[in-house]
Amino acid sequence: MAVYQSPGVYVKELPGGSKPIEGVGTAIAAFVGFTEKGPTGVATRISNWGDYTRTFGAFVGGYATPLAIYGYFDNGGGAAYIVRVNSDEKAPAPVALLPGSSDAALKSLRARALDSGAQVSIEVAPASEASDETFRLVVRGPDGATEEYDNVTLKKGKGNVLTEVKARSKLITLEEVSTEGSLVERKPATGTYALAVAEAAPTEVDTNGFTGDVAARTGVAGLEAIEEVTMLIAPDVMPLQAMGALTMDQAVGIQLALVSHAERLADRVAILDTPPGLSAQDAFNWRRDTLKVDSSYATLYYPWVKVIDPASRQPVFMPPSAFMAGIWGRNDDSRGVHKAPANEPVRGALDVQLQLTTQEQELLNPVGVNCIRVFPRGGVRVWGARTLALVDPEFKYLNVRRLFNFIKSSILQGTQWAVFEPNDVLLWAKLRRNTSAFLTRVWRDGALFGVTPDEAFYVKCDAETNPQEVIEAGQVVVEIGLAPVRPAEFVIFNIRQIAPGEGAGGA
Numbered sequence: 001m002a003v004y005q006s007p008g009v010y011v012k013e014l015p016g017g018s019k020p021i022e023g024v025g026t027a028i029a030a031f032v033g034f035t036e037k038g039p040t041g042v043a044t045r046i047s048n049w050g051d052y053t054r055t056f057g058a059f060v061g062g063y064a065t066p067l068a069i070y071g072y073f074d075n076g077g078g079a080a081y082i083v084r085v086n087s088d089e090k091a092p093a094p095v096a097l098l099p100g101s102s103d104a105a106l107k108s109l110r111a112r113a114l115d116s117g118a119q120v121s122i123e124v125a126p127a128s129e130a131s132d133e134t135f136r137l138v139v140r141g142p143d144g145a146t147e148e149y150d151n152v153t154l155k156k157g158k159g160n161v162l163t164e165v166k167a168r169s170k171l172i173t174l175e176e177v178s179t180e181g182s183l184v185e186r187k188p189a190t191g192t193y194a195l196a197v198a199e200a201a202p203t204e205v206d207t208n209g210f211t212g213d214v215a216a217r218t219g220v221a222g223l224e225a226i227e228e229v230t231m232l233i234a235p236d237v238m239p240l241q242a243m244g245a246l247t248m249d250q251a252v253g254i255q256l257a258l259v260s261h262a263e264r265l266a267d268r269v270a271i272l273d274t275p276p277g278l279s280a281q282d283a284f285n286w287r288r289d290t291l292k293v294d295s296s297y298a299t300l301y302y303p304w305v306k307v308i309d310p311a312s313r314q315p316v317f318m319p320p321s322a323f324m325a326g327i328w329g330r331n332d333d334s335r336g337v338h339k340a341p342a343n344e345p346v347r348g349a350l351d352v353q354l355q356l357t358t359q360e361q362e363l364l365n366p367v368g369v370n371c372i373r374v375f376p377r378g379g380v381r382v383w384g385a386r387t388l389a390l391v392d393p394e395f396k397y398l399n400v401r402r403l404f405n406f407i408k409s410s411i412l413q414g415t416q417w418a419v420f421e422p423n424d425v426l427l428w429a430k431l432r433r434n435t436s437a438f439l440t441r442v443w444r445d446g447a448l449f450g451v452t453p454d455e456a457f458y459v460k461c462d463a464e465t466n467p468q469e470v471i472e473a474g475q476v477v478v479e480i481g482l483a484p485v486r487p488a489e490f491v492i493f494n495i496r497q498i499a500p501g502e503g504a505g506g507a
Contacts, residue, residue: 033063071307087209095112100181102184124190147171238251259297267408271324273302297387299370306350
């Protein structure tokens with residue numbers, strides 16, 4: 001208590017009785033993957049695509065992360081953290097992706113120069129003994145070196161182009177990119193392809209670069225120190241698995257590390273991808289037998305989306321996770337975190353890798369596979385908003401999980417002032433008042449169900465929740481009950497015939 005000894009007027013500032021709780025951000029993404037340049041291992045914050053290019057470079061062949069982040073910002077995403085996992089050990093070799101004859105977006109073969117400094121081109125031409133499956137491959141290297149492989153095919157056995165090149169070539173290595181479709185569809189398209197763009201995708205990946213270490217603040221584990229992150233994405237994982245740089249067990253292991261991280265911190269959600277080229281039944285089997293996850297802190301999207309690569313100006317298929325994260329941000333800005341991030345257009349998407357039917361989605365939706373579908377009048381749209389929670393029905397919807405994350409984090413940050421305050425009825429009243437005021441704002445935004453605040457939530461902090469033994473333990477307990485708004489996932493109209501003149505009250 002102040003002591004006054006000299007006559008006069010004294011003015012003091014006193015703390016206000018109200019300490020309002022402010023809502024935290026709900027759409028801050030963290031990307032873990034390969035980039036052209038930039039700091040390695042540690043998380044770096046960016047605000048837009050310009051920030052990304054200045055710090056991490058441009059698009060790079062073989063890396064999914066740059067194009068994924070471009071799609072994230074294009075779909076309305078805001079600030080994000082980038083964790084670069086490159087090893088930067090050796091210069092990449094020049095490569096060329098040869099498109100299939102049926103669809104330029106489906107790559108047939110990948111050719112990689114044996115000499116990283118060599119200028120090599122490949123010509124695909126009709127075979128001398130022409131058939132639907134055969135073709136001629138001509139490889140041209142430095143100093144006029146030429147290799148010719150005539151009447152080769154993708155069919156296993158005699159005349160297989162991979163076997164022939166492996167046995168004879170001194171200029172390139174050749175590998176098959178996709179095994180989807182018939183041999184005729186996968187046969188490389190006629191044309192000349194220069195191995196001029198360096199593909200940086202590694203042939204082997206150290207998974208420790210992804211998982212990281214919390215003490216060193218690297219990889220996924222290092223994101224534990226960044227409290228504002230709410231979304232986790234690793235766009236390179238499934239593309240690397242498709243290229244053979246990761247085994248399926250390694251790829252799923254990285255995904256499980258994302259989920260474990262999200263569950264442990266309980267304030268963020270991992271957005272996962274399926275492997276490319278799966279049928280609906282294959283996607284269901286992969287979800288059931290391989291990705292054995294039961295968690296409300298993770299979600300899964302399928303199938304991949306077709307977009308234009310701004311670097312090559314060619315269509316490519318991309319894992320959808322980063323595009324979905326951008327949609328989450330756009331949805332939060334326009335409607336709020338309580339609105340399910342579904343029935344939203346995917347900006348920049350030309351098509352999907354597989355156009356799903358309603359019956360196929362009926363197979364996938366119950367196991368938490370959120371489908372991306374194409375509608376004649378709606379374009380490419382997200383048509384699912386479920387988590388990967390299979391046992392707990394309370395958190396099967398994404399918007400419910402994300403709303404609870406938002407409320408938990410907001411209360412956590414907005415009540416730090418209460419630590420070490422006298423644990424008495426005055427403190428209990430302040431906590432009740434401030435928490436109720438915050439939840440009333442959340443209710444007014446439409447996030448809680450109820451005609452009045454009393455129907456939407458309750459806050460209890462009194463002698464019942466804080467008996468003497470709790471006070472003696474240095475604790476103050478506040479109990480909160482919430483009635484979240486759930487999405488109208490199934491809109492049902494019951495229609496019947498009526499007799500002329502029969503109204504709604506007719507027999």
